[in-house]
Amino acid sequence: MRTSSFIACIALVVLCSTLANAQLSSTFYDTTCPKALSTVKAAVKAAVANEKRMGASLLRLHFHDCFVNGCDGSILLDDSSSLTGEKTARPNANSVRGFDVVDTIKSNVEAVCSGVVSCADIVAIAARDSVVELGGPSWTVQLGRRDSKTASLSGANNNIPAPTSSLSALISSFSNQGLSTKDMIALSGAHTIGQARCTNFRTHIYNETNINSAYATSVKANCPSAGGDNNLSPLDVQTPTAFDNKYYANLQSQKGLLHSDQELFNGGSADSQVTTYSNNQNTFFSDFAAAMVNMGNINPLTGSSGEVRKNCRKPN
Structure with a gap:
């Protein structure tokens, strides 16, 4: 009897584990809101057409959301008398953007099916559609958050890796979220689009040696040694608004804008994967898509947990 009870317990654990992994589904809204994905796609397409940088901003929103208690839309919440949000955190303040676009998407989705599609799912879908709009790979977004x-x-403040991070710190930060080193290096390729503020790379361009001197000089023109903290420079100096593999080629030439970028190609364990991606864009695209699915699976709220917000900025 003891043996059979033990086997039954093991079976139950396996079943629960399987259910946990199957909580999200690519067909989640097929019957409850069949126009959800096309509605999000149209709004993202319009937003990126209006400002190409917005594609990078929407992708970054998903990353900064998932790294804090999972992909739960918490980054969208405004501060209130009863809630302290994440928008004023060091990695987000004066930096994370795209909230108005998410509001527009939410409004459009609510118009076709009210109270069905979560803000967390909207952020996940918008990240994928942004990458596609800028020439990058597509992937099947798992839904139901x-x-x-x-x-x-x-x-x-504590979970989102800083631009000053070492390679070991980056590996640890991603590992804490259940993501592999391979995932980390692939996801870092998101920096093939977007811009960074001077305050986040000033030390790298003025005080560090693992940077191309001519490149450092060119960036200094828009990032003085004092002041101009919010001046922007592209993370990918070659093709700043195209999602491609040039980010990795830049690292090989010591043209990583952030200290954390250049750490991926600095004589360490990440060098070989950077070289692979630099030489083969298809491999990067495939690995990036897989890593985005993995990231989107970080601790989602499903079933009866959480809620579907009517307004992405505040709880119901």
């Missing part, structure tokens, strides 16, 4: 009723300022 629900929205958090709370946020974590401390989680945002």
Whole structure:
């Protein structure tokens, strides 16, 4: 009897594990909101056409959301008398953007099916559609996330890797979220689009040696040694608004804008994977798509957990 009870317990654990992994589904809205994906896609297409940088901003929103208590839409919550949000955290303040676009998408989706599609899922879909709009790979977004009723300022301050991170710190930060080193290097390729603020790379261009001197000089023109903290420079100096593999070629030439970027190609364990991606864009695209699915699976709220917010900026 003891043996059979033990086997039954093991079977139950396996079943629960399987159910946990199957909580999200690519067909989640097929019957409840069949126009959900096309509605999000149209809004993202319009937003990126209006400002190409917005594609990078929407992709970054998903990353900064998932790294704080999972992909639960918590980054979208505004501060209120009863809630301290994540927007004022060091990695997000004066930096994370795209909230108005998410509001527009939410409004458009609500018009076709009210109270069905979560803000967390909208962020995940918008990230994929943004990459596609800028020439990158597509992937099947797993859906069914629900929205958090709370946020974590401390989680945002502590869990999102800093632009000053070492390679070991990057590996550890991603590992803490259940992501592999391979995932980390592939996801870093998101920096093939977007811009960074001077305050986040000033030390790298003025005080560090693992940077191309001519490149450093060119970036200094828009990032003085003092002041101009919010001046922007492209993360990919070659093709800043095209999603491609040039980011990795830049690293090989010591043209990584952030310290954390150049750490991926600095005589360490990540060098070979950077070289692979630099030589083969298809491999990068395939690995990036797989890593985005993995990232989107970080601790989602499903079933009866959380809620589907009516307004992405505040709990119901």
